Amino acid sequence: MKKALSAPNLIIFGVLMFAFVVLQLGLFPGNYPMKLTILYLLALCALFGLGMSFRQHLAGKLLIAAVLVVLPFVSATAGQAWVRILDFAILYAFLALGLNIVVGLAGLLDLGYVAFYAVGAYTWALLASPHFGLHLPFWVILPTGALVACCFGVLLGSPTLKLRGDYLAIVTLGFGEIVRIFMNNLNAPINITNGPQGITLIDPVAIGGFKFSGATQIFGYTLSGPQKYYFLLLVLAILVVIINQRLQNSRIGRAWQAIREDEVAAKAVGINTRNLKLLAFAMGASFGGMAGGVFAAMQGFVSPESFSLNESIMILAMVVLGGMGHIPGVILGAVLLSILPEVLRYGVGPLQTQLFGKMLVDPESLRLLVFGLALVLVMRFKPAGLWPSPERQRELVEGRTEVKP
Amino acid sequence: MLEVTGLHVAYGGIQAVRSITFHVNQGEMVALIGANGAGKTTTLKAIARVIDAVGGDVHFCGEKIDRLAPHDIIRRGIALVPEGRGVFPRLSVAENLAMGAFVRDDKAAIAADLAKVYGYFPRLKERESQLAGTLSGGEQQMLAIGRALMSRPKMLLLDEPSMGLAPIMVQKIFEVVRAVAADGMTILLIEQNAKLALESSQRAYVMESGEITVHGDSAQLLDDPKVRAAYLGE
Numbered sequence: 001m002k003k004a005l006s007a008p009n010l011i012i013f014g015v016l017m018f019a020f021v022v023l024q025l026g027l028f029p030g031n032y033p034m035k036l037t038i039l040y041l042l043a044l045c046a047l048f049g050l051g052m053s054f055r056q057h058l059a060g061k062l063l064i065a066a067v068l069v070v071l072p073f074v075s076a077t078a079g080q081a082w083v084r085i086l087d088f089a090i091l092y093a094f095l096a097l098g099l100n101i102v103v104g105l106a107g108l109l110d111l112g113y114v115a116f117y118a119v120g121a122y123t124w125a126l127l128a129s130p131h132f133g134l135h136l137p138f139w140v141i142l143p144t145g146a147l148v149a150c151c152f153g154v155l156l157g158s159p160t161l162k163l164r165g166d167y168l169a170i171v172t173l174g175f176g177e178i179v180r181i182f183m184n185n186l187n188a189p190i191n192i193t194n195g196p197q198g199i200t201l202i203d204p205v206a207i208g209g210f211k212f213s214g215a216t217q218i219f220g221y222t223l224s225g226p227q228k229y230y231f232l233l234l235v236l237a238i239l240v241v242i243i244n245q246r247l248q249n250s251r252i253g254r255a256w257q258a259i260r261e262d263e264v265a266a267k268a269v270g271i272n273t274r275n276l277k278l279l280a281f282a283m284g285a286s287f288g289g290m291a292g293g294v295f296a297a298m299q300g301f302v303s304p305e306s307f308s309l310n311e312s313i314m315i316l317a318m319v320v321l322g323g324m325g326h327i328p329g330v331i332l333g334a335v336l337l338s339i340l341p342e343v344l345r346y347g348v349g350p351l352q353t354q355l356f357g358k359m360l361v362d363p364e365s366l367r368l369l370v371f372g373l374a375l376v377l378v379m380r381f382k383p384a385g386l387w388p389s390p391e392r393q394r395e396l397v398e399g400r401t402e403v404k405p
Numbered sequence: 406m407l408e409v410t411g412l413h414v415a416y417g418g419i420q421a422v423r424s425i426t427f428h429v430n431q432g433e434m435v436a437l438i439g440a441n442g443a444g445k446t447t448t449l450k451a452i453a454r455v456i457d458a459v460g461g462d463v464h465f466c467g468e469k470i471d472r473l474a475p476h477d478i479i480r481r482g483i484a485l486v487p488e489g490r491g492v493f494p495r496l497s498v499a500e501n502l503a504m505g506a507f508v509r510d511d512k513a514a515i516a517a518d519l520a521k522v523y524g525y526f527p528r529l530k531e532r533e534s535q536l537a538g539t540l541s542g543g544e545q546q547m548l549a550i551g552r553a554l555m556s557r558p559k560m561l562l563l564d565e566p567s568m569g570l571a572p573i574m575v576q577k578i579f580e581v582v583r584a585v586a587a588d589g590m591t592i593l594l595i596e597q598n599a600k601l602a603l604e605s606s607q608r609a610y611v612m613e614s615g616e617i618t619v620h621g622d623s624a625q626l627l628d629d630p631k632v633r634a635a636y637l638g639e
Contacts, residue, residue, distance in 0.1 A: 262491050270478075
């Protein structure tokens, strides 16, 4: 019973109730099938939440798997745009999990994470586009992108080893900007990145002859590009989750946690803090690089403006909002923060026109407002994030009832 | 066992430790006492290589260790219990102790040492699954000492174990420190509580503004009128 009342379930329940009220009142814009899709989606969310509550059991796992498989098909009934939104939600979850290694486990506040995402994306773009005339296969580029990003992680990590907290944040923030500005300006004297115009016509992911862009017929069913990418991303994301989980409970993971808790004590118990911090940067960066590669292939286009400071902060907010250091929490944060703006764009804009006859507040500015409000509310009521790890939760409870002798 | 010769440490331009020389014999408990800012903690940190010394030699069991990396010091058998305890607050008591054995991989011996630590500190056993950050100050100090013991060191460096603790807790901690020493551990103890340190140790060095001014048998120092006046409040 206590489990069923856990944070994610309550959130899902709240959203569901809200949606029912809105639908009943006929306030929500759109035609009837659209409403039906939304209803289906919410039902899937609820089923997913149920599955998560019993994820230790096989039935729960099967339920989660079933929901994840059905999801892109249900979303498609509202348009392929929604499948793309799902793709991005997973991509962000992937990124957030990478950042979680650096911030959540090792406790190194990295505000320039997007730099590695950019490095991965540009690696893919340069190795698989007409820009240099290279068209390498995906199994070459993806590891290369991860490796290049990893090298950048070590490169950017090494000068920051003695820095902590705010100082580290400022330096990494600077690095993030440096990488972006480099991408912006590396079109002269030799044109490497094509500057602000970015690189176009990037090859999609292709395994053998199977391309992930465009529709294909499989067993008489048409699978769209975004739907194929959805499954690709899902597989990658599951891999990252497994790696994250393994890391967390490993010797390395424990050492990272020790560094996060107290660096001097970590040194005193014999942890090589220098190497382990570099390893955290490198691991986080390679995940960022991989996500960047898939991003470039999915979009078919990269330009420096996709990798602004805003992006870094967004990814960090996903980690913090969801629950630092807790894998399901980080995923929840990523999914919520990547889908929320789209819901605002497709929902609130039309809703305003329907209610007031005209657009009063631009959904884009509303996005920041809602985003800010969400952060403030979470910090006030759930300081450890929406779905903190059991240890963090325990700490908050114990901390409150503690009596010092 | 530990030979410190001409150790010199500076923070920027400020000389914290000026060319001090002392030694600790095997199986001995030696106290380093002195007022706040005398350079005691700095000395200890320099031995543990958490900070860099400007000059001087440190030998441990005949090996020169003053250029080793901090994580190698513990492999040589020196365990530091840092000032202000320095437990990992968001790890449980058991996890903290497990971290103490980070450099070891002999599971059976680790389990034996864990039992030994719980024997010294039954309180830690009771609080095994509690987060270290929620322990009382005294329990955290117990945990810090226990964690250091988990590396099965040849020598313990204790930095102010009595700091910020209630007198009754200080008594308890020192009982265990004496018990650990009685079991054959070599200990270098830093204390502001000079009386307690002198009563527990065999020999002592008195530090004053970065230099060792007096040294001798603890019992003698306890009777030394100068030491009594300066550090025992008489």
